[in-house]
Amino acid sequence: MKIGIIGFGLMGASLALALREADPTLTFVIADRDAGHRAVARQLFPDSVIGDDLTRIAGLSDILFLATPVRTMGAIAQQIGPFLKPGMTLTDLGSVKEQVIRDIAPHVPGNCHFIPGHPVAGRERSGPNDADPLIFKDRNWVLTPDENCNPEALDRLTKLLEGLPIAHVLRLDAASHDRVLAFNSHLPHIIAFAAMLESAKIGEDLGVDMRNFSGGSYDDMTRVAAADPVMWRDIFLTNGERLEEMIRALIGRMDNILDAMHASDEAKLTALIAKARDLKIRD
Known part of the structure; x- marks a missing residue:
């Protein structure tokens, strides 16, 4: 089986490594427009077809993973759609599903299968040099197929993913996925980015290096602020309505705490x- 990967960054490279460890009989075809990423791919996969021609890689793939920023996926799907093999499966690694489905689905030929997906995993770093096949270990992989999804294609993709060291392959509708991830993933990144900006301002105002006064809680809160700016910009812009809902809900919770503080x-x-x-202890 030929596994295609478009986008050989942290997630695409980690996926390729994990799949190769799980099944050495798989062959890989890899596309990335970044010359440095392609150089790393050639080092890691010297016997694979690697290049910057997305249509060629797409046409060779039995299962093709899009591992690029979510706002690029629609244009990529439009470009590669005419070259997809009949019966192949197209999936993605995007952290937003509703908008990605709207962007990709119109460009997938009727004789191909589009099964949106999202590994609930990641690191605060980016690029293939930080790739790690264990990035998916004990993490869930969510698929959001619609009611017309081909059952054989869904079963084939599920079995491929179950070969990874993940916890479970879960199925969820796209709207619920985006609401859950807006809180569990996207909101923590908003908090981390905002905290780092405010930390820098406080340090500048007081003339101190804030790092000299930080402990574990500060590190926990800001760890993901080192994440890729383009990837997270695209996630925020494509899941903005759900994310705003979660931001306002959290502000409401914080206001409750403030009210209690003000009232002593x-x-x-x-x-x-x-x-x-208690909720955290039971988590």
Whole structure:
């Protein structure tokens, strides 16, 4: 089986390495427009077809993964659509599903299968030099097929993914996926980016190096601020409505805590913190 990967960054490269470890009989065809990424791909996969011609790689693929920023996927699908082999499966690694489906689906030929996907995994770094096949270990992979999805194609993709060291392959509708990920993934990145910007301002105002006064909680809150700016810009812009909903919901929770603080309401403040602690302990 030929596995195609368009986008040999952190996630695309990690996926290729993980699939090769899971099944050495697989062959890989890889496309990336970045010459440096292609050079790394040739080092890691010296016997594979590697290039910058997306249509060639797409035409060779039995299962093709799009591992590029989400706002590029529609244009890529439009470009490669006429070259896809009958019966092949196109999927993606995007962290947003509703907009990606709207962008990709119109360009997939009727004799091919489009099964949107999202590995709930990642790192705060980017690029193939940080690729790690264990990035998916014990993480879930979400598929969001519609009611017309070909069952044989879905089963084939599911079995391929189940060969990885993931926890489970989950199925969810696209709208629910985007609402869940807006809170569990996208919102924490918003918080981290905003915290780093405010930290820099406070440090500048006070003339101190904030890193000298940071502990584990600060590091936990800001770790993902080192993530790829283009990737996260695209995620925020394509899941903006859901993300705004989650930002406002979190502000509401913080306002509840502020109200208790302003009122010196020890009982309410203790109850809110204790409830959150208990939820985390059971997490």
